[in-house]
Amino acid sequence: MPSNLLDVYPQLPFEPVSAEGSHLLTAKGRWILDLYGGHAVASLGYGHPRVVETLARQAKELTFQTNAVPLKIRERAAERLAAFAPTGLNQVFFVNSGAEANENALRLAFLGNKGKKVVAVEHGFHGRTAAAGAVTWGAAGKWYAFPQTPFPVSFIPQNRADGLFSIDEDTAAVIVEPVQGMAGAVDLDAAFLKALRERCDETGALLIFDEVQCGMGRTGFGFAAELVDVVPDILTTAKSIAAGFPVGAVLMSDAVARRARWGSLGTTFGGGPMACALVETVIDVIDSEGLLQHVRNVSSLIRSTCVVGPIKKIQGAGFLLGLVCHINASIVRDDLLKHDILVGTSADPFVLRVMPPLNLPEKHVGELSRALAACAASTT
Ligand SMILES: Cc1ncc(COP(=O)(O)O)c(C=O)c1O
Numbered sequence: 325m326p327s328n329l330l331d332v333y334p335q336l337p338f339e340p341v342s343a344e345g346s347h348l349l350t351a352k353g354r355w356i357l358d359l360y361g362g363h364a365v366a367s368l369g370y371g372h373p374r375v376v377e378t379l380a381r382q383a384k385e386l387t388f389q390t391n392a393v394p395l396k397i398r399e400r401a402a403e404r405l406a407a408f409a410p411t412g413l414n415q416v417f418f419v420n421s422g423a424e425a426n427e428n429a430l431r432l433a434f435l436g437n438k439g440k441k442v443v444a445v446e447h448g449f450h451g452r453t454a455a456a457g458a459v460t461w462g463a464a465g466k467w468y469a470f471p472q473t474p475f476p477v478s479f480i481p482q483n484r485a486d487g488l489f490s491i492d493e494d495t496a497a498v499i500v501e502p503v504q505g506m507a508g509a510v511d512l513d514a515a516f517l518k519a520l521r522e523r524c525d526e527t528g529a530l531l532i533f534d535e536v537q538c539g540m541g542r543t544g545f546g547f548a549a550e551l552v553d554v555v556p557d558i559l560t561t562a563k564s565i566a567a568g569f570p571v572g573a574v575l576m577s578d579a580v581a582r583r584a585r586w587g588s589l590g591t592t593f594g595g596g597p598m599a600c601a602l603v604e605t606v607i608d609v610i611d612s613e614g615l616l617q618h619v620r621n622v623s624s625l626i627r628s629t630c631v632v633g634p635i636k637k638i639q640g641a642g643f644l645l646g647l648v649c650h651i652n653a654s655i656v657r658d659d660l661l662k663h664d665i666l667v668g669t670s671a672d673p674f675v676l677r678v679m680p681p682l683n684l685p686e687k688h689v690g691e692l693s694r695a696l697a698a699c700a701a702s703t704t
Contacts, residue, residue: 337661343370346684348666356661357688359680360668364505364537364644367564367606369681374609375567375602382601391595401600404607405565405573408540410549413559415581417574418595418603422536423451425560425572428589430455430497432558432576433530434475436583439496441476443529445487447671449506450499450534459499461507462671483516488523495529497558502548505537508648508675509640514552521554530557530580536572537644540564541610541682544620544642551641564682566602573603615682619643625689626678633696639675643684647676656699663695 338356340348346369348356358366368375382397389395402416419425430442444450444459457463458473467473475496480487482504491498498520504510524531531554538548539561545551549559557580562572572594593599610616619642626645627638634656639646649656653669653676660667668677678692 336666345369345371346681346688354664357665357691359678359684359688359692360666361564361679361681362568363668364542364563364679365568367540367542367682368567368609369683372567372609372683374605378601378605379569379598382598386597388593388596388598390592391590395595395597395600397597397600397604398595401603404604405575408546408607408610409559409575410547410555412555412577413575414578415576417576417589418599419572419574419591420570420593420599421451421572422534422560422562423453423456424591424594425536425562425574426450426456426459426499426532426534427453428574429532429534429558429560429576430459430475430499431589432574432580432583433497433532435588437496437528437530439494439527439529441478441495443491443495443498444477444479445500445504445512446479446481447504447507447510448499448501448534449504449671450501451536482510483513485516485519488519491520491523491527491529493527495527497530497532498524499532499534501534501536501538502552502554503538503543503641503644505644505677505679506671508670508672509644509646509677511639511641512552514554517552517554521556524557532556532558532560534560536560536562537679538641540606541616541619542642542644542679544616544623546616548641565606566599567606569599569602571599571603610682613683619682622684622686622689625686626692629689629693630696632693633699635696643678643680643682645678646670646672647678649674649676656696659699660692660695663691663698665692665695 339351342349447461450456450460452468457468478490533556559575623642634649635647637648
């Protein structure tokens with residue numbers, strides 16, 4: 325069928341028309357267990373009554389106003405998010421996406437810092453806008469079509485102490501995903517992340533944790549920062565934060581916040597009331613339904629039962645898991661889809677990503693392990 329949509333995404337072979345709980349219903353009447361959540365966005369699955377109620381209530385009350393006016397719901401969302409985050413990240417700026425959050429985090433890092441370059445970690449992904457693309461591994465040579473990066477960037481290897489010396493007095497910021505999502509759910513060593521913190525303290529660089537994919541409860545902790553016991557100066561998050569509504573956030577320490585003035589950052593849609601109401605609800609549901617503990621429990625079950633068929637090991641944390649395959653991961657993904665289970669691929673051709681809703685019922689783990697064991701591709 326001819327389409328007016330720009331053709332930039334390969335399409336999965338089904339069309340979801342509605343959804344319930346952890347399942348998508350396709351146009352052809354198939355129910356698919358969704359362990360991918362639209363790139364880790366559907367954090368409470370589909371049709372959660374609190375999400376539905378929040379959307380309806382807030383739409384009736386006030387659909388939109390900008391940061392130019394004070395809103396109680398924005399204040400409350402910021403307060404809940406700061407309380408959900410590691411101690412010390414008190415100030416919040418709401419935006420609309422992960423890339424926008426990183427773009428603003430990097431801008432904050434350059435504000436009032438004499439450093440002129442940024443250090444990033446190999447295999448990290450930070451988004452497709454100019455600054456976020458510049459610090460994304462593998463974008464070199466094309467920078468998502470931009471002719472050059474807006475600032476110099478150097479990449480250091482994962483988990484290796486020798487890279488730390490690239491961080492010097494000329495470094496404004498170091499940006500890192502504590503669990504690298506697109507790379508295949510690679511959980512970086514806590515010791516490495518602690519060493520980054522120490523080196524940033526020595527040189528005056530700001531440490532930015534990009535928790536766009538691994539944050540908001542996905543690791544079984546509020547943020548991965550808690551899991552590795554490192555507090556960054558700035559933390560960005562998005563994806564799971566509003567259960568499907570486009571929201572991003574930049575959290576920062578008071579010291580970083582003092583660099584900003586009126587006009588330093590801006591956004592039209594960021595911090596709108598619908599978005600903020602959902603942020604408040606998502607945190608409320610994570611707390612009231614005990615979802616952090618649930619993620620840790622069910623993640624352990626996946627780890628202990630799903631190294632079967634084509635899977636040789638599992639990496640990552642919580643519900644950001646990388647299933648490392650003996651064979652090409654896209655073959656396994658296609659095979660699982662024949663069993664009505666959707667998982668994601670990653671930048672690593674041998675790693676599948678499993679990023680289910682935080683409230684995934686435990687009973688579905690058996691379906692995944694049985695489908696993996698039955699995976700026709702595992703014997704080839
Ligand atoms: C770690 C990380 N940072 C940033 C982004 C960019 O987020 P967005 O696509 O919302 O701009 C992504 C998206 O996958 C991501 O995984």
